[in-house]
Amino acid sequence: MTRRQSVSPLTPGERRGRALSTTIILFHEAIAARLGMSSAEWKCLGFLEEHGPLTPGQLAALSGFTTGAITGIVDRLERSGYVRRTRHASDRRSVIVHPLKLAKIKRQTAPIFASLGRAMNTVTARYTANELALIDDYLDRITRVLQQETERLK
16 A cells, blocks of 8 residues: 655645746746747847847856757757857857847747736726835845755756
């Protein structure tokens, strides 16, 4: 006879946290799928949009992916025409990854983010300025904690 492991029930806060995390991941998966890429590729392209051209090593450091994984991601993005590799000007052994088609991607994703923005505005309209400031502070602190815990895992 096998014994079931005792699993303690999640608190309401833990359930909300898991639901939010899962929903955010699935939202970005859906956007990536709409663009014909994986969520890892979508996120790496986002780093390139935010920071400009990067070396694969820099992209790995920002994303937390291994350099081997970054090679595969950049290969797929390059085959799809979303990035271009060029030789590094001062280090001939290295390459720079340049984002491409950012305007096209923004056109494709603008309706998605506009819809999300309208829905979020409906949610935030029910809160006072003080309540929103408190929520912003909470989210900033949670983001910092997640960043710190992610770094600890590396």
